[in-house]
Structures are given as structure tokens and as C-alpha cells.
Amino acid sequence: MTQHQHTNALVTGLNQQSLAQLPSHVDTPSYDRSAVKAGIVHIGVGGFHRAHQAVYVNELLKTPGSEQWGICGVGLLEGNRGLRDILKQQDYLYTLTVRHPDGKIDNKVIGSMIDFLFAPEDKQAVINKLAHSDTKIVSLTITEGGYNFNPATGEFDYSNPDIINDINNPNDPITAFGYITAALKLRKEQGLGAFTVQSCDNIQHNGNVTRKxxxxxxxxxxxxxxxxxxxxxxxxxxxxxxxxxxxxxxxxDYVVDAYGVSDEWPITCESFTQWVIEDTFSDSRPNWDVVGAQFVTDVTPYETMKIRLLNAGHSVLGLLGSIHGYGTIDETVSDELFATYLRAFMDKEVTPNLEPLEGIDLQSYKDTLIERFANPNIKDSLARICSESSAKLPKFLIATINENLVQGRDVSLATLVIATWCLYSDKGVSEKGEKLEIQDAMYKELNSYAQETQTSPIAFLKLTSLFGKLEHNETFTAEYKKSIAALYAPNSKIKAIMQAVLEQKSN
Structure with missing residues (x-):
């Protein structure tokens, strides 16, 4: 996001001082921010962190006796410099626009972040902050790629040049692991207890993965x-x-109109929010359950449900919708065929693998998902949804395919999505001839394997780091070849293919 000068030169920038002039409908920090200490250091301050964890902390800080739970953000990448500059100029305040499906809007200013350290400028300052006795939790949103594991084996990737650097130069880290390890070493040497390392990323068993x-x-x-x-x-x-x-x-622009101040990096999100946390911490922890989070003994079934339904559902709409030429999730799911396809996928291919959950009505969870996806006020782009699919699909979708194959269940709906991913990676254009914006760390490999499809229909599946042994599963490859033949036929239309798969499924 670039810095923004609103046409009205009189508009003040958002900061601690300008809070007082905000309209009464804006929910502002009612607590004394100068008394807040950073008990949480968060690495990887992106939009999701600022719409999720930082909001729970903001609400908690309104409860007296919680002032030790402020957040110090950390940016490890050169690309975080602009965010640091904007946050610093805004006293680390930012606006959150919460858009409900019915059009209602909640306006908030979030004040839980009280500092932001930019690692490339001062690595030692970041290590010292992590090691500080006030720091009880080091939390992470570093995306799937930041955990540095091989998607097929789940093992640590020692060949990453940044990791090689960090192993050999403990005091000159680049990666999150390098910084965290350097700080824990300092804590150990100083006789301080350990902090909790808390992943807030969308990865199954994110804590176990981080630990490993x-x-x-x-x-x-x-x-x-x-x-x-x-x-x-x-x-x-x-x-x-x-x-x-x-x-x-x-x-x-919306913030200027609604708040009368300018925020150079505001956040918009849906009204739904959920956070289920395993109650195992090295030290004290915030009472997030007071503000809507849920502490449980085992998160596994909750995350399986969410990853297989919501995240996989996003990918289903993202890939199929992109090929058709749609641009956003709400536009895609508002098309009845796409909504029907998604619901059939959730009901027939995902639900049979899920176990019942306390406090969750699966049917209404799926209804809510479709309502959330259809929220016309959240313009979530398909390009964002499909970005880094190579890190997402093995967990979100391929795991479901593998389980169904073991159980002898039909996988035709999910198979079409994988075949569509091949076409997406190969041609990179929609049926309307528009170039798709593809962002994936593995794009070169995806593209090179997908390009062989014309001569060998299952070429894409030979990318075993993603697909494992699927190329050797006859049930799957028979279905996959059928999807590929349909997708690669002259003048093929994704909607006609989806319709055919749905009809086959209901027979």
C-alpha cells in the first residue's frame, strides 16, 4: 500500500492525539495506552494478525489488570519497512472496519500494539526484546512458508540458504527461528524462564509444527x-x-469519510471471528476467554474441521472461479452452480471424515461458511485465495482426498479442483482470456510439470513433494485423467464440467 494523500488537505492523520476528535460511533481504546507493557512480541505483522489476535488483545486491555499484555510487533523482512513507518507515525494505532453480511459496519481503532521493531535495521534490538523478562509470549503469523518444512515430508528443510546462514551465524539471524533461538539462548544464560511460542498461522497442529x-x-x-x-x-x-x-x-477512503482522519494502512474484515487455543503455556497467559476465545485441551478436531471446510472451500472456489473469470469469493459463491458445488464437496467429501465436536453444529457451521463467503462487503480476491496454493492444498484438500481413497469413497469433486489447479498453473489465463495473477513460491515447478500435461495427462501429479503417491493410485488417476480431458478439450467451459461432475456424483 502506498502512502495516501486525501484530497481534503485538512484531514489529520490517525495518532494518539487525534483519537479525541473521532466521532462517537468509533470504538477507541478506552484504556491508558501509556501504562501498557508488551508481554507479547508478535513476529509477522500482517492484516490477519491485526484483524484477529491484536483485536482480542485490544478488547482484553479494556479489562483492568491486563496492562501487561500489550503487543510489540516485529518485521523481519525488508518489505515490512513501509508498514513500520506508517505504524510509527500513527503511534501504532490503526483502524478496523468490521463488515457484517447484512451491510452493518462496526468501526474500531485498535490500540493493543505499542511498538514495532524492524529487524533489518537492528537485529540485536529484536533479540533483546524477545529475551526481555516482560515478554511472556512470542507469537507468529509468518505464513506456511515461514515454517520452512518440506510440504510432502513435513520435515525441516536444511537446504534453505537463510537457515544455513542462521545455523552458522547465531548472532546475525534472518529467519524467525534464528531470532527465537538467539533470544531463548539469552534467556537460558540469564537464568530467566522460557517464553511461550504461539503460532497464529493457519496450519494444522500449528504449535506442534512450530515445536518440531x-x-x-x-x-x-x-x-x-x-x-x-x-x-x-x-x-x-x-x-x-x-x-x-x-x-x-x-x-x-472509507476511513477518511467515516472517521474524519486518515489511516494509511487500515484493515477490513468480516464480523465472524474464532480462536480456539490449547491451554499449555510456559508462563502466564492472557485471559483471552474473557473476550471470546476458547481454551481447550485438544484443538485438533476444531482445526481439522476448519481447514477441511473453510480453507479447502476457499481453494475450491478460488481455482474454479479463477478459471471461469470471476475475481472475488463473494461473486463466485453468489453463482448458484459454484455454491451447489461447494456444498456438495463439503457434505459428501469432507463431512464423512470429520468427528463430532462439542459446541459445534456441523450443518449450521457449513451454512455460516457459505453466508460468510457470500458477504458482499468483503471483497476477498481469488488471487489472494489462490496465492501459495502449493503450501495450502496438501493440507487443505489432498489430505481429504487421501482419506477418502483409503475408505473407498468417491473423490470426483476434489479431483476436478486438482486438475483445475494444473490448468491454472499451466496456462495462467481464465476462459475469458484474462491473465491470472499467480503468486506461489513453487510456481516454476508447478508450471513446468503442468506444461507436460498435453503429452502425459498425469504429469502434474509427478510433483511428489505435493502429491505424494497419488500418481500411483488407479482410482484417483482415472478420475483425474477424466477431469484433465474435459478441461483441456477445445472450447471447454468450467461450469459445464462442474455440472457434469455434480450429476455423476448424484447418480
């Missing part, structure tokens, strides 16, 4: 330290959920 990857890294760097981490550091699993589109210029 950090220990793999630390063992390679310092065996003694790694044993101390294993014994002292908690990595609670959590399930997180809130749809948060990328901020656009129209969001900036």
Missing part, C-alpha cells in the same frame, strides 16, 4: 540449548479464523 521445526533448527545450531527448549518452551496449538482481505485504496 524450532527443535530441528536449534539441535543443528546448539544441542544443549535445544534440550533446554524441549524441556521448557510450550507451543500451544490453536485454530484461528477470520476472513481478512488485503487493504485497498477504497478502505483508506
Amino acid at each position: 521445526m524450532l527443535l530441528a533448527f536449534a539441535t543443528e545450531q546448539d544441542k544443549n540449548l535445544s534440550e533446554w527448549i524441549e524441556q521448557n518452551v510450550s507451543f500451544p496449538n490453536a485454530m484461528v479464523d477470520r476472513i481478512t482481505p488485503v487493504s485497498k485504496k477504497s478502505d483508506i
